[in-house]
Amino acid sequence: MKRKIALITGATSGIGRACAVELAQAGYDIIATGRREERLLKLGQELSSHAQYHYLKFDVRKKTEVDKAIDALPNSWKKIDLLINNAGNAHGLEPIQDGNTEDWDAMMDINVKGLLYVSKKIIPGMVNRKSGQIINIGSIAAKEVYPKGNVYCASKYAVDAITKGMRLDLTEHGIKVMGIHPGLVETEFSIVRFKGDQEKSGEVYEGIHPLKPEDIAEIVRFAVTRPAHVVMADVTILAASQSNSNTIYRSSSQ
Numbered sequence: 401m402k403r404k405i406a407l408i409t410g411a412t413s414g415i416g417r418a419c420a421v422e423l424a425q426a427g428y429d430i431i432a433t434g435r436r437e438e439r440l441l442k443l444g445q446e447l448s449s450h451a452q453y454h455y456l457k458f459d460v461r462k463k464t465e466v467d468k469a470i471d472a473l474p475n476s477w478k479k480i481d482l483l484i485n486n487a488g489n490a491h492g493l494e495p496i497q498d499g500n501t502e503d504w505d506a507m508m509d510i511n512v513k514g515l516l517y518v519s520k521k522i523i524p525g526m527v528n529r530k531s532g533q534i535i536n537i538g539s540i541a542a543k544e545v546y547p548k549g550n551v552y553c554a555s556k557y558a559v560d561a562i563t564k565g566m567r568l569d570l571t572e573h574g575i576k577v578m579g580i581h582p583g584l585v586e587t588e589f590s591i592v593r594f595k596g597d598q599e600k601s602g603e604v605y606e607g608i609h610p611l612k613p614e615d616i617a618e619i620v621r622f623a624v625t626r627p628a629h630v631v632m633a634d635v636t637i638l639a640a641s642q643s644n645s646n647t648i649y650r651s652s653s654q
Contacts, residue, residue, distance in 0.1 A: 403452070406624075407431040407480045409460055409518055410487030412439035414587030415537055418613035419484055422621045424451035431477060433469070433487070433518075435459050460487045460514030461506075470521040479529070482624055483522045485515045486537045488559075490593040496550045504551045511555035515562065523566075526575050533576040533624060536563045537616070540583040543636060546646040556581075567633065576631045578623055583638035583645070586610040607650030608641040 406423045410416040411432035420430050420443060429452040432443055440455040447453050454477050458465035488511045491503035515536065526532030541549055542556035563579040570577055586605050591598070615637065623632040641649045 403427055403429045404481035405429050405431060405477060405479060406482040406484060407433065407518075407522065408484040408486055409433045409514070411443065411455075412436045414486075414589065415582070415585065415613045415616045416484070416486040417443060418617035419486065419620050420447065422614070422617035423482070423624070424453075426621050426625065427451075428482065428624075429453070429477075431456060431473070431480070433458060433460075460518055461509035463513075463517045466514075466517040466521060470518075478525065480522050480525060481532055483519065483526075483532070483534045484537065484620065485518060485534070485559075487514055487518075488537065488539075488555075490552045490589060491595075493548045493593060495548055499551060507552055507555045508558075511552075512558045512562070515559060519566070523570070523575075527570070527573045530574040532574075533578070534566060534570075535578045535580060535620060535623065536566075538563065538579050538581040540581055540636060540638065540642075540645045542579070542581050544645040549645075563634075578632050579634050580616060580619060580623075581634070581636040582611055582616055583636075583642045584608065584610040584648070585613060585616065587613055608639060608648060610641075611637065611639050 406428040408416050408420050408430065411420050412434035420432050424430050424447045430447060431454045432440055433456045434440055435457065437457045440457060444453040444455060456469040458469040460466060489506060491506050492500055519534065536559055538559045539556040541553040542560035545553040560579055563577060567577040584605065619635060619637065626632065
């Protein structure tokens with residue numbers, strides 16, 4: 401039986417990388433995308449014993465790069481069964497009046513427009529084949545706005561809305577659509593948000609046992625191995641220390 405193909409954006413670290421590893425072990429061949437070629441090459445070496453592997457180096461916010469890279473896929477890689485829109489970022493944590501417009505552009509361009517650019521290239525093939533699955537990685541910020549999260553939350557609310565819109569448009573074509581909305585996951589997320597400030601980024605996870613990227617990847621694997629008649633439409637997952645987007649129990653014993 402031919403193995404299915406999964407395309408994962410933002411696969412060079414965090415949740416995307418964990419999904420690539422988990423899905424390769426589950427029987428998928430992997431197309432990993434990202435901006436850091438050395439990490440894409442390293443991931444390919446790691447997956448070589450489990451799956452066929454192909455990588456695409458591009459920035460999701462640049463439509464011409466997205467189009468060129470996906471159009472250049474060899475014919476044997478063009479039938480994508482699973483799309484995981486994982487690439488995303490958070491920049492800054494300021495009240496709206498102090499926000500940096502460059503940070504706003506980055507979040508909207510990557511979290512929203514990048515997801516749309518990649519999806520636009522993949523969905524027509526799924527529609528033609530009357531099969532496929534799309535998983536959009538959102539955030540608890542798609543469900544609850546928290547102080548100083550303004551534009552980041554707006555971008556993730558948009559991801560949630562796009563996910564629901566995709567499901568409405570694509571169900572008749574036999575395409576499953578799912579949103580996964582994690583709370584605190586220990587990745588490079590906070591390092592990016594605080595622009596490399598290790599002290600500030602470390603404080604985010606102090607006194608708690610945060611989720612790991614592998615926790616999200618295991619949910620992805622479970623979702624894509626359900627029977628054909630089952631769709632896991634929406635999952636919000638939090639660390640046990642987290643009650644909602646902004647209520648976290650911190651203990652020095654963690």
